[in-house]
Amino acid sequence: MxxxxxxxxxxxxxxxxxxxxxxxxxxxxxxxxxxxxxxxxxxxxxxxxxxxxxxxxxxxxxxxxxxxxxxxxxxxxxxxxxxxxxRFTSGEVGRVRLGTGATAAIFRLPPMLRSLRRKLPELEITIATGNTSDVVKAVQDNALDIGLVTLPAGGRGLEVTPVLDDEFVAVTARDGVALPQRVTPAVMASRPVIMFEPGGQTRVIADQWFFNGGVELKPKMALGSVEAIKRLVEAGLGCAILPAVAVREAGDRANLVMRPLSPRLYRKLAIVIRRDKVLHLGLRETIRALKSLPKAP
Missing domain, CATH: 1.10.10.10 (Winged helix-like DNA-binding domain superfamily/Winged helix DNA-binding domain)
Structure with missing residues (x-):
């Protein structure tokens, strides 16, 4: 031939x-x-x-x-x-610029990145954190190659692929504010609540949960860091609604009590990428790894 x-x-x-x-x-x-x-x-x-x-x-x-x-x-x-x-040419394996929220960066990505590094040790990965709107705009502007964001999200020329549902739970200190076995919006609103700061999709989703329950919540405090919220809850200053995946470490389980919400509350995480993006080996493997993220903490 x-x-x-x-x-x-x-x-x-x-x-x-x-x-x-x-x-x-x-x-x-x-x-x-x-x-x-x-x-x-x-x-x-x-x-x-x-x-x-x-x-x-x-x-x-x-x-x-x-x-x-x-x-x-x-x-x-x-x-x-x-x-x-x-695998033998850095230009083909390339660099991946990934944008996501701080919670996903801390609690979702490390195991995935460890596995990806073992598979492609020469792959260069940079992580940027921000709200969904910031990450989506950066992907549209080609300042980021791919984003892992909270839905709803979208834009002209973007491909959006849902990958998993992230459940929220009510969290309180073991010796702090008492919570029943199942927590409704009315129950939560009757306690001092520490929330995520306004502006992000996570806060919007929580606010909608309270609104659907007929409750107008006035949080005692609002912060932008899930770790800071956990520390304040541990100190007995209130309770919070957090992604369950953020309360999975042994220290958290020892100091914090999780309660399911009623009705259940989820946020859907999705991959966003430009439709015209050239998928080199490193980017294809990153997408494959993101689609394989575990569904539960």
């Missing part, structure tokens, strides 16, 4: 997939004569007719069908080869 042009094979598969030379030319950003020339050269190289017209649609001949079967394996082999070679 010396001298076989893979671009010609690709042109042939596009003609078969789309059913016409003109459609394939448009998809590949080529002229129709250029596509016809590539197919002609491929037929000449292989010594067989590959296409025929049936009801004004280009369809493969028997020889063309045989080539089509092999073309998929050829493309797979080439993709595998390029991925393998990418």
């Amino acid at each position: 010396r001298g076989l042009n893979l671009d010609h094979v690709s042109a042939f598969t596009e003609v078969v997939r789309l059913g016409s030379f003109s459609a394939a030319a448009s998809h590949l950003n080529l002229t129709q004569p250029a596509i016809s020339q590539q197919i002609g050269q491929l037929e000449k190289r292989l010594g067989v007719h590959l296409l025929e017209r049936v009801a004004r649609r280009a369809t493969p001949t028997a020889a063309g069908s045989e080539l089509l079967d092999h073309a998929a394996r050829i493309n797979g082999a080439v993709a595998s080869l390029l991925d393998g070679l990418a």
Whole structure:
């Protein structure tokens, strides 16, 4: 098969997939004569007719069908080869700029990043934290490659893929403000509550939970850090609504009591990325790792 042009094979598969030379030319950003020339050269190289017209649609001949079967394996082999070679070129493995919220960065990402580093030790990863709106804008502006954000989120030219539901729980100190086994909005509002500061999706979701329960909450304090909120709760200054994943460490379990909310409260985390983003090996593996995040703490 010396001298076989893979671009010609690709042109042939596009003609078969789309059913016409003109459609394939448009998809590949080529002229129709250029596509016809590539197919002609491929037929000449292989010594067989590959296409025929049936009801004004280009369809493969028997020889063309045989080539089509092999073309998929050829493309797979080439993709595998390029991925393998990418491990030896920093430009292909590349750099991944990931944006997310502070809670996800602290409690969700470390195990994933450890696994990713073992798989691709040469991959450079930078993490930026911010609210959903900030991360989404940075992804749109190509200042970040990918974001892990709280829904709702979206924008022109972005692909949004939900990956997991993050449950919220009520949290209090073991010797602090007492909470019943199931905590309603009315029950929570009757206690001193420490909330996330306004402006982020996490605060919006919690506020909506209280609103749906017919309660107008006036928090005693509002902070931007989940760790700071936990320390204040531990000190007996109030209770809080936090992602369950943020209260999973042994020290937290020893000092804090978690109670389920009624009704249950979740935030949905999603991947956001530009639709036109070139997915090099490192970015593809990062997306795969984010989609594999554990669903529970």
